[in-house]
Amino acid sequence: MARELVGINAHPEASTDGYEVVHSKSEVFYPVYERKTDLKHQTHYCAGCGHGVVHKLIAEAIEELGLQDRTILVSPVGCSVFAYYYFDVGNVQVAHGRAPAAATGLHRACPDKVVIAYQGDGDLAAIGTAEIIHAANRGEKIAVFFVNNAIYGMTGGQMAPTTLVDQKSTTSPWGRRPVNEGFPLHMAEMLSSLQAPVYIERVALSDNKNIMKARRAVRKALELQRDGAGFSFVEILSPCPTIWGKDPVEAKRWVAEKMIPNFPLEVFRDHKIELPTNNAPPHKTVAELIEGKREEAAAPAPASAHHYRELGIKIAGFGGQGVLLLGQLLAEMGMREGLEVSWLPSYGPEMRSGSAHCQVWLSKEKIGSPLVSHPQVLVAMNEMSLRKFASEVAPGGIILYGRDQLPEDFTISQAQVVCIPASEIADRLGSAKVGNVVMVGALLEATECLHTTTAMKVLEAKVKNANLLELDRQALEAGRIYIDHHVAVGAVAQADGFTQ
Amino acid sequence: MRQLCKGNIAVIKGALLAGCRAYYGYPITPASEIAEAAALFFPEIGGTFVQAESETASINMVYGAAAAGMRVMTASSGPGLSLMQEGISYLAGAELPCVIVDVMRAGPGLGNIAPEQSDYFAMVKGGGHGNYRNLVLAPASVQEMAELTILAFDLADKYRNPAIVLTDGYVGQMMEPLDLEYREIAAPEKPWAVKGTPETRKNFVSSIYLEADDLEAHQRRMEAKYIRAQQNETRYEQYHTENAELLVVGYGIVSRVLRSAVDEARRLGIKVGLFRPITLWPFPTEQLKLAAARTQKVFVVELSNGQMVEDVRLALNGTRPVEFYGRVGGNVPSVEELVEKIEEQSAALV
Amino acid sequence: MGQARGNITIDIEECKGCGLCVECCPPKCLELAPELSRYGAHPARYSGEGCTGCGICFYCCPEPGAIIVYRLAPLKAVAAQGGDHATAL
Structure with a gap:
């Protein structure tokens, strides 16, 4: 039977009559991606890319927690630079590595809102290392989703700060050598040395079980933002089949077999913290401050x-x-x-x-x-x-x-x-x-x-x-x-x- | 009610009056008192002060707050402004209003902390990547540090563009009487801002335009507003230019020394006048042309090895000879020194 | 053949044929179509048997709207499964 491959690919004999939808595209995604220039009905991500999965987990959590109207998403530079194509929330796109700083300015301007910084490994762990560490250290009330795929995707396969030892990239063509390039950076562990963060977990898109753990972690990070609890950080080990030169199933397996041993999955931080505040409530007027003391x-x-x-x-x-x-x-x-x-x-x-x-x-x-x-x-x-x-x-x-x-x-x-x-x-x-x-x-x-x-x-x-x-x-x-x-x-x- | 106030602190008083409620910055001599005053004052009226980890972070925090529609500012000096150039380019590209104060010190590199006017190119001509302009205001007194900061917020919002208050270590550090009274200053509505509300959910702040035609259209819109600014926003001051044969041009602290030098030279019988650009961008090209047209020669003095003089030459386009005198390294010419230079320039007039 | 507890449809305009859903499906009821879509991919499809409606494929699929997962409406489910409406997740 030669069926024309357009539209919905339901099994011809399996009608959906009598069924009800349990999982479908989140309403937090735009129905049509109007900001894209073409193919407005599908993402720009490669087949099997982990970003799409992370997007879905975030969108689902925003929807389920009822946060769509109070969320601001900060898009980074990297493959996810176009996150704003997809999320029907307030969108701000920022410079490479600076998402935590911009998110700081945004959240402090809108303290009762949910601010998400979505970042890749080059963005967060290389050019923006200072920004993420200090935002975490200040306990900024933002959720950071850190997609670690051990490679620079957008620029075509250069070495990332999280590239594994011996892993080849276009700028480590003989494999990453610690003597020249140092060792992969463990961001979740580094941030765990800080006092202020309330939640730090590393998860992986390596298999069904871990994907469902990632789903819970994303949801938790956003719940904490809903409640104004503090700095939340979820590192997601994620496949990049295209740059890794693997088919999507192999790539997923590579996350399990190569990345997880290097980047252990763990809840590094999960506690409530009440930061001491010394600030007196606002008690002066602008006039008092600018006019100086009325002296004789x-x-x-x-x-x-x-x-x-x-x-x-x-x-x-x-x-x-x-x-x-x-x-x-x-x-x-x-x-x-x-x-x-x-x-x-x-x-x-x-x-x-x-x-x-x-x-x-x-x-x-x-x-x-x-x-x-x-x-x-x-x-x-x-x-x-x-x-x-x-x-x-x-x-x-x-x-x-x-x-x-x-x-x-x-x-x-x-x-x-x-x-x-x-x-x-x-x-x-x-x-x-x-x-x-x-x-x-x-x-x-x-x-x-x-x-x-x-x-x-x-x-x-x-x-x-x-x-x-x-x-x-x-x-x-x-x-x-x-x-x-x-x-x-x-x-x-x-x-x-x-x-x- | 006059108060004796430091230039740097007057900046914050002006900012408070203008409705600025967020400051993100990193300390640097000779600008640190701006951050210190913000740290002291902003929390008292419910504003935000954050000492960032770097100027790079500061300017991106400013980007975030500006994206949310706040009146927001930062301040630094040359080395910090170099780090901020990336962010300023993004702010300009995303058409986000904010105020950035540069209390210039001597460069290049670490240089020293004494005054120079050597960030003119970096601030007036851009400095970051891409086609954009900064609105640049150059105060020369403590009073103007406050007033031009207020104006900078207004212009930044009006043109949705970063506005720079470009001053130097002396104007930042000196104290003079400041006369500032509370008045209502209304900031415009910003329907484009991203505030995490249902009304602003569709909004998007970005400088990315992937398609060449889209980016060209975006830049044409920016150009149009820059042309509007050039037509409407030039500001300048003239002193004894009415019958001057020699026109001296200087901004900021140099204009103060030149003013004294003009007084002294006039006592010596030299017909000299002062033209002082207050907006460095848009540069008061037409007004300078008019002022210069009545004179025989133009003499530019800067604390640089010749930066603003290029704009003077462009403005006059060969219609008048333009001479230049600059001091650098943190040296500021004395009145006597400039009177001598004015005498030399005047003697060479036909 | 009784009516399966679950069902899925795949939008081949969105499906890029990565095969992750096929690999992750616990009852192995998904497959890649032998035909190419107009984007040059072999899109996934439901074999027509054995879907439990667990939803794993939905979470493994990187495309926001490529997969819709269904479950038998409660009344039908009771009839088909003897009242035991399992949820895998």
Whole structure:
């Protein structure tokens, strides 16, 4: 009998009358694969490919668990790059290896949804190793289905991170040699060393029994997502008959005989975990965060009252001497007194050791360059800073040097130097750490560029500890008194760099 | 209410105001304060902050959140941006809006952490694979770090494209008064997003178009929106250009130094004006042509060995001589240095 | 011959002739057709006897809709199997 081979291939004598359907295409698959360019009624996978089986297991579980309307599938790069052809769920296609990272962003944006990352061995275990390990380690609430077929299928048979020792591929043509290519990567075992995952299992599409185990594993991984339980990972050993050069039945047998001994089937992790959370519930408004604290805008004098058009200040010293804070204090004061201000720090390793400096402009006009190349005021907290920056000081400028006397061999002609043993003064007050505040007191007294009352206002806003605030007040005062009693200044830096 | 604020932190304040509720990033000097501020602020209003394992992961987390329709951002500096280029290409291809801040440091390689403007090519000309453009905004002050971040979110959504805030270590690290008041900023609806809901089940976010004709059509649509952006989104600033004989051009921190140098040179009697592109892409080509047409010569200053100057030359297309001065390695020219250069350029004018 | 407990149909537009269903079928009631489909494969078919409706073939088959598995409706099943409607899975 020559029957035309189209349509449904039912046995001609076996009518389905009186029978009811128990297994058929899941409704989670599109009825027609419209995103495909042709053959829209069948998958793009080769005959006997394991991906199709894994797809069916996932679709069935999504359907049975009622998750279709709340699932987002992340398609990888590899043969399953086109998973979105088939699954009638929300679909996002991502870069090679990055599915766990994209799934992280997706799930955190949609925390009550089910996010699936579907990945192959090149995607997950080679180019995306970092992404999968860290997503697992964060306990991202996603399900990862890892299809391990020990080969690169899409690109035509190159070695995979899971290619077996001695297994030939186009890039291991003499077989994988550990001396050159290392050993196959065991992802399920690696991830099992992490604390956060709730479920890790390796299954195989090797025989009927194992396929049904895979079915249960897939379902369980999705149940855990439905319940928001945590990171689930199912590794599926899967045949690739075309690239392996075997017929589908042989390929399936190869999974059983070659892959399983190398990749043991096991439940590596199955426990509930409650991750400790330290986050307070959201308790602020955007306005509170962006507008800053509403502090008293101390303005004892209008900006126009300042005796300079613009004043460039450089502050330098050892890291830890508070030079950056000193500059911030001056900038904050200037702002409160209605001036335009800028503060520019040296940054990076310098602030952790070695020297640090910052540059501050106080100006009545809009500030152009925030760099201060010729400061009218230099605060040099140590000898190194003095030697490094003194020559930059503008003619008629002033140098506040944080020691009791200048180095013997140091001379300068264009600027006046005032020595203030700030650290010693601060130490006598109880903490050498407020040496920078002593210096502020001295600077304000010597230059009259800003008001001491403003300094206190700023400190009150910044320093919460009453004892420390009192110490700061004493330090400011000590700096002021030191200048007042010990130093005849008589020269104040002006906008044009000359003294009056 | 003015507050003294660091440029990097102003970025996050702007982002919060713009409705950004997700930050994925990896620390790097001189951009780390952006991540730190996000870590501090985002959880307080129910947002998400994740320190990713790499910039590669960061940008793909951004991809995921953007696919779900969130206003999302990341920030880094040159070495991190190099790692992100793959993801930026995918974001552009998938037409996903997001904001990426590049606080430029000196390269190539590890270079150093001091400011340069040497990521111009990488950010403005693409950097990742394929035909795409980034929208690129270049703030020059702390206030602009906030305001241009807000604008970046708006433009990113408007054009469904990554928007880059391209700045440098100095603007990121410096503190200036920031004046930011709460205001409602509405983000547009994103019916294309994939949210795991019945309404969005049919949606698909991807940059894959297997058929040549399909991919060409996709790219033509992208080109059309890029043309719209070029027509509508150029932003720039001019300073004393009205009777200038010499036009200096610089962006970001350099524009600040140039502004001071222009003031000083004008005091010396030199007729010089400043043209400052605020959008680096789309580049304010037409406006630059107009400004340059009134002058005899154009002088470009960058913290690079000559990157934006190529766009200036393209814009002027030989109609005016274009001279260039660049400092690299983390050196930033002083006002005096640029005044000297302006004097030289001015003396050479006929 | 009594009515089998199970039945299957195979859509040869979808079937790629991989033969996995034939290999996995516990009662061995599937076979590859000698004829070629228009895609050049020998599609699977039900031999017409012995299907238990266990569904193994469905899970071994990589194509989403190639195989539909049926079982005798309950009333008929009771009649045919003396009330013992086995489920293999």
